[in-house]
Amino acid sequence: xxxxxxxxxxxxxxxxxxxxxxxxxxxxxxxxxxGVHMRQIAGLGIxxxxxxxxxWHKGTGKPFHNFISWQDLRCAELVNSWNRSFLLKVIHVIFxxxxxxxxxxxxxAPSSFTFSTKQASLKLxxxxxxxxxxxxxAKENNCCFGTIDTWLxxxxxxxxxxxxxxSNASSTGIFEPFMKCWNPTLSSLLSIPMSVYPPVKDTxxxxxxxxxxxxxxxxxxxxLVADQQAAMFGECCFHPGDxxxxxxxxxxxxxxxxxxxxxxxxxxxxxxxxxIGDEVVYLTEGxxxxxxxxxxxxxxxxxxxxxxxxxxxxxxxxDSEGVCFLPSCQVSVNDPxxxxxxxxxxxxxxxxxxxxxxxxxxxxxxxxxxxxxxKRIDIxxxxxx
Numbered sequence: 349x350x351x352x353x354x355x356x357x358x359x360x361x362x363x364x365x366x367x368x369x370x371x372x373x374x375x376x377x378x379x380x381x382x383g384v385h386m387r388q389i390a391g392l393g394i395x396x397x398x399x400x401x402x403x404w405h406k407g408t409g410k411p412f413h414n415f416i417s418w419q420d421l422r423c424a425e426l427v428n429s430w431n432r433s434f435l436l437k438v439i440h441v442i443f444x445x446x447x448x449x450x451x452x453x454x455x456x457a458p459s460s461f462t463f464s465t466k467q468a469s470l471k472l473x474x475x476x477x478x479x480x481x482x483x484x485x486a487k488e489n490n491c492c493f494g495t496i497d498t499w500l501x502x503x504x505x506x507x508x509x510x511x512x513x514x515s516n517a518s519s520t521g522i523f524e525p526f527m528k529c530w531n532p533t534l535s536s537l538l539s540i541p542m543s544v545y546p547p548v549k550d551t552x553x554x555x556x557x558x559x560x561x562x563x564x565x566x567x568x569x570x571x572l573v574a575d576q577q578a579a580m581f582g583e584c585c586f587h588p589g590d591x592x593x594x595x596x597x598x599x600x601x602x603x604x605x606x607x608x609x610x611x612x613x614x615x616x617x618x619x620x621x622x623x624i625g626d627e628v629v630y631l632t633e634g635x636x637x638x639x640x641x642x643x644x645x646x647x648x649x650x651x652x653x654x655x656x657x658x659x660x661x662x663x664x665x666x667d668s669e670g671v672c673f674l675p676s677c678q679v680s681v682n683d684p685x686x687x688x689x690x691x692x693x694x695x696x697x698x699x700x701x702x703x704x705x706x707x708x709x710x711x712x713x714x715x716x717x718x719x720x721x722x723k724r725i726d727i728x729x730x731x732x733x
Contacts, residue, residue: 353414358421361414364402367496368503372562386563392504393571395578396496398519401468403475403482403544404499406490409507412482415496416471419597419637423470427463430470435537436462454526456609464617466635467521468495473538486541493544495520497572504558504569513551513572514628518620523548525620525630526609551577551622576600577621580631589730591721599636599710601717603725604629615717616724632725634717639710642675642688646706651699662704671697673705675713 350370353361379386399418404411416422430436443459446452463470472493476483485491494502498512517523517530522540524531530545549555551573557566573581580592580602588606593599602621609618610632621629643655652658670692690702722729 352417352419356422358424360417360420362400362417364411364415364499367415368500371500375563386567387565389567391568391570392558393573394497394500394569395573395575396500396516398495398516398574398576399466399468399521401472401493401495401520402499403472403479403491403493404502405481405485406492409502412479412485412491413475415499416468416475418466418468419641420471421465423474424465426470426474427465430463456526458524462617464521466637467519469521469534469538469540472520472522472540472544476539476541486544489543491541491544492546494546497574498546501555501569501572504562505556506559506561509556509569510546511549511555511572512546513549513553513574514620514623515551515574515577516572517548518618519574525618528620528623528628550624552624573622576602576633577619577631580604580621583733585731585733586629587730589728591729591732593714593732595639595710597640599639599714599717601634601714601721603632603721603727603729605632605725605727606630608727610725615720632721634721636710636713636717638675638688642673642706642709645688646703651703651706658703658707661700662707665698665700665704668692668705668708669694669697669701671701671705673702673709675706675709 350362350367353363355361375392379389397418400415402411402415403413439461440459443455447455447459476486482491492502492510494510495512495516497516498510501509501511514528518525522531522534522545523529528548530542530548532542535542549572552571555569555572557568560566576592576594579594579600583592584590585592585602585604588604588608590604592602602619604621605618606629609630610616616632616634619631619633621631623629643658646652647655652661671694672691674689674691690705
């Protein structure tokens with residue numbers, strides 16, 4: 349397990365060298381456990397968490413900072429400020445009018461675009477405003493930006509391949525999903541140099557081979573795909589209306605919308621699921637930041653010892669006795685000062701009531717997001733996997 353670093357309140361980072369070491373060790377262990385040899389591996393696919401990113405020097409490969417996680421909140425107030433700004437409202441109006449007049453879907457996404465703390469956009473802007481080395485390297489076209497997939501690809505090929513795929517790019521908040529390119533207007537607004545972005549390739553693509561010194565033999569790297577999109581593909585959600593729900597650190601609802609790109613609305617936003625040849629599949633995603641995070645926190649404060657105990661504890665009481673858990677362990681986009689809390693505590697409240705309230709909060713929030721999907725997605729929903 350890769351431990352997150354919390355250098356300041358709200359900041360969440362990952363050590364790139366620890367990640368690299370654990371990645372290579374995991375590959376070697378998986379091959380060993382499978383009872384095969386590295387030379388028998390036909391290809392390597394890389395699926396990683398999205399929007400967690402790093403910048404590094406193109407010449408030396410040296411990172412300018414740790415990975416900044418998708419959970420990181422250093423720009424929460426800036427996100428809130430941008431989403432309330434007059435400029436963003438003007439942008440919405442302009443693109444709404446353009447879409448109405450032209451019926452061209454290229455204007456659909458920016459007509460309702462909003463910033464999110466989960467996206468890399470404002471955090472990357474923060475890097476160039478606060479880290480002098482990164483800013484100077486960018487001026488000389490010597491700065492590389494990459495999500496985890498891009499950085500691993502770069503390390504695996506010892507710097508010879510620098511790229512990402514459409515699923516990872518679309519999750520950063522800086523990529524225009526309909527035009528399928530890095531957004532120059534947004535980059536200009538945020539003072540992000542266009543030179544830092546990697547080329548974007550198909551999800552299924554021959555990205556080259558790993559250097560033979562890493563695994564003993566060169567292994568072809570044949571796919572890059574973001575984690576939630578990979579889960580969508582793995583669950584065979586290939587048809588419009590298919591839904592995938594995964595719950596880990598957070599919860600992610602993804603709806604296959606086929607060739608149709610739906611604009612952002614409240615907690616829903618458009619993504620590219622995958623691009624394979626001429627086929628581009630779009631998704632609409634809704635997410636909850638704190639599911640596994642809330643469970644882990646409850647364990648760390650000794651509400652229970654083992655996660656397996658939670659079901660029995662919750663079922664040992666008829667209800668939560670009016671206790672509600674508001675699981676905003678991370679800052680809300682709408683209110684950067686919000687935080688988690690229990691409500692309805694009484695002298696009779698036990699650990700069992702608290703655990704039940706936490707589990708119920710997960711169910712209630714998932715139901716809330718499902719209702720939003722049903723209301724906003726104008727295609728028949730088929731299955732939930």
